[in-house]
Amino acid sequence: MSLFLGACAHSGSQAPESLEQRAQRLVKENIIVDGHIDVPYRVEKAWVDVTKATDGGDFDYPRAVAGGLDAPFMSIYVPASLDNSPASTALAHDLIDSVEAIVGRAPDKFALAYSVSDVEENFKKGLISLPMGMENGSPVQGSLDTLNTFYERGIRYITLAHSQSNHISDSSYDLRRQWKGLSPFGKEMVAHMNRLGIIVDISHVSDAAFYQSVEISRAPVIASHSSLRRFTPGFERNMSDDMIKALAENGGVIMINFGSGFVSPLARSWRDKLSEQRQSLISQYGEDSPELEEFNQKYAKQNPYPFADLNMVLDHIDYVRDLVGIDYIGIGSDYDGVGDSLPVGLKDVSSFPNLVEGLLSRGYSEADIKKILNENVLRVWREVERVAASS
Template sequence: MPASTPPADLADRITALLERHPVWDGHNDLAWEAREQAGYDWSALDIGAGTSGRTHTDIARLRAGGVGAQFWSVYVPSDLPGSAAVTATLEQIDAVRRMVRTWPDVFTLALTADDVEKAWASGHIASLMGAEGGQSIDSSLGALRMLYDLGVRYMTLTHNHNTPWADSATDDPAGHGGLSGFGVEVVREMNRLGMLVDLSHVSADTMRVALDVTEAPVMFSHSSARAVCDVPRNVPDDVLARLGRNGGLCMVTFVPGFVNPHVGQWRAEAAEAARGRGIDPASYAAFSAFSAEWETDHPVPPTTLDDVVAHVEHVRDVAGIDHVGLGGDYDGSSGFAPGIEDVSGYPKLLAALAGRGWSDADLAKLTSGNMLRVLHDAEDVAERLANERVASTVRLREG
């Protein structure tokens, strides 16, 4: 069922809001789509001319959605072995940087919170990067530091599989209670650098240990509320409640299986069927192919905009209005709810929230104000820690 169109006065209100407080989204996988579809050839995947039907993201739709800042995911599969994951991550970083250079009138590479605000002042879309999974550093603090120097401003501690030092939400626990001793050092080094600790994809135990260790605010770049949709990828209420004390942020994702319990159950059943065929559900490529086949005889239940609204409001109610944001996961999933099928849909979500009584001040925190504060705070912590300790320059590995 199509999402209803907001009345003209509400639409005008949202447009005016987004001009002052653009969306800063936590997670978009366009770079991986560029790899898969075009071998990173931005002339073949021309987001300037428009890529509707091929991707969820292009320049016109980013503008229509009021997006002013984007964490571009430099994702690589979590089952890539060792150094291959590092190489692929470097290729992803290169792709994002070349995208920015290809459309310099649209994008600006942002390395700091101040850079984001400068981009907004010039009418550009601030482009930041987030590494999706600790596999990207191959258990090396030196590699972590180099990713930071190349512009990566958050790292998700795991993706679908455990790393040697951190447990994933979708893998069997490795027996070190969430984070190993080396994993604790990774979090501390990220704090020292000013790289945000992203807890999407990690196990609940990993979330809790990371919150015990970190001196800077954490983030969830694309996760929703487990109390609303009980799947391992979502955040339990006790962890959401700790974000208020930590100063962190849960950026609510729009992924159907993480926002709608019926789709979550569908995914669980598909995962069980995949295991019966010898397919690891944590393997993104293999499980995606299997799911497309499974869907032929097992239709996916519908997801609605109201499902996403429920998560945004639950995170607000438990964590507080200062600790909620948006992390759509466009080009990293499929089947988004009507009205938010692609990056042009953020105004529809904001209008739905405004219709439920959200003030402009609260909407402004949701769109980008909270994320701006979190990055500023992480930078402040890094400045303090830089004077207190210097991490070893020796290449450290787990095991």
């Protein structure tokens, strides 16, 4: 009798999940929100049907399903070269059209998402949500009426500036600090974004503009695709410890950028040296010189790019957790936006199980991982919705 019971107990037992199995389960069970994916600009430059498998790029439907990605914010990216021109606004509308077209071609795969509840309902239906965020506020053109129109079209966050100072904010990349932070209109715009229900995104802005945004906004703000200056000293595009503390006090979230140059000091140094040497040649010989063309061809061959890896991305997540806690971390991969600089182990949207497995290997609880995958940023979005509803 005892032998029989023992045999039954053994046959009914299950082997414990491996880390890989746990990671696969977690990406299937939980919504994954990515704060920044540049699909619209990618398909604008060279059209491909991302509702099907594609040869290039970092995102398409099959890979998103494989990675468990459920709510990638589609970046409505407008280059700074179009600032202060009607072309800026026109391009933004064209890119929104392209997101709507993706959904129109495959309504059994994708759905637009204008609210947290949309994301949750789409997940229940097995659809990938495509919320939209505008990268570079230039298309607003100093008009709150235009801002209203973009909200109506589905824009749910706005990155106030991009690579140059614009009519809203100074940029971290631009040595000109014409506003010493936000412009007068920028301050007005942040307040109006609160009233509408648009999340304020402080990726790309100068430090002064960040602190002013946090001070003015009555709702939490996000950094939709930024990493930590602690690992890339002098790279203002990333956030300092003091900024992350202020972001946490505001209730906001930093969504970690995967690009090697954002997470690895070696990759950052490689890029800085490349830019420095190119600029020297441009100053000496000009933009179209054979010397510059020859340099461009030789540099990467003689100096192979030092790709980051998954562990470096995890180091950034660890650092934020240790600095301010688990409640202020999200994912902002910048897929399709950082070219071929993605880390080993995180090369496209199918790689999210690798990220989750890495977090498990470092001792993160499943509850903590859920916060990173979606709960933190959805909390911010809900609060932005609440502030707008009470305005």
